[in-house]
Amino acid sequence: MAGLKSLKKRRRVQLILFAFVLLAASTALIGYAMRDGINFFRSPSQVLSDPPRAGEVFRIGGLVEKGTLQRGQGETISFSVTDTNHSVPVKYTGVLPDLFEEDAGMVGTGSMQxxxxxxxxxxxxxxxxxxxxxxxxxxxxQGVYVAPKD
Known part of the structure; x- marks a missing residue:
């Protein structure tokens, strides 16, 4: 009878250890799968002070700098994005969102060329x-944010 209780206890411990190992392995696999899918936001100042690797896809955001929006051939648009300290020129080919305009917030996904x-x-x-x-x-x-007026 004592041997049966010891066997049940050992099986229970083995099951808990197996579940823990399975949970750790699945967490590691999920993290590994998502490593390329995570795009961090960078301001223009961060992009200029710590340039991204060649071909690295990332997100940049800030305000569309006033007076820089230029429409080119077809759907090509160029403008500068600023955080009021530094500006980065942006080139985009495609249809812009309807409410995209100068001096408004934007976030873009792409890479530096x-x-x-x-x-x-x-x-x-x-x-x-x-x-x-x-x-x-x-x-x-940066201490430059001005809350919108209602």
Missing amino acids: GDTFVASEILAKHDENYMPKEVVDALKA
């Missing part, structure tokens, strides 16, 4: 007072 950020996707505010949270946080950190 030379000194220009070539965007594959542009996100813009979705109403009068919206600015991406990351852009607001970056502007607040």
Whole structure:
């Protein structure tokens, strides 16, 4: 009878250890799978002070600098994104969001080609007072954020 209790206890411990190993392995696999899918936000100042690796896809955000929006041939658009300290030129081919405009918040996904950020996707505010949270946080950190008036 004592041997049966010892066997049950050993099986229970083995089952708990197996579940722990399985949980750790699945967590590691999920982290490994997501390593390329995570795009961190960078301000123009961060991009200029710590340039990304060649071909690295990342997100850049800030305000569309006033007076820099230029429409080229077809759907090609160029402008500069600023955090009020530094500016990075951006080139984008595609259809911009309807509410994209100068002096408004934006976040773009893409990579650097030379000194220009070539965007594959542009996100813009979705109403009068919206600015991406990351852009607001970056502007607040620099002490230049002005809250929208209602």
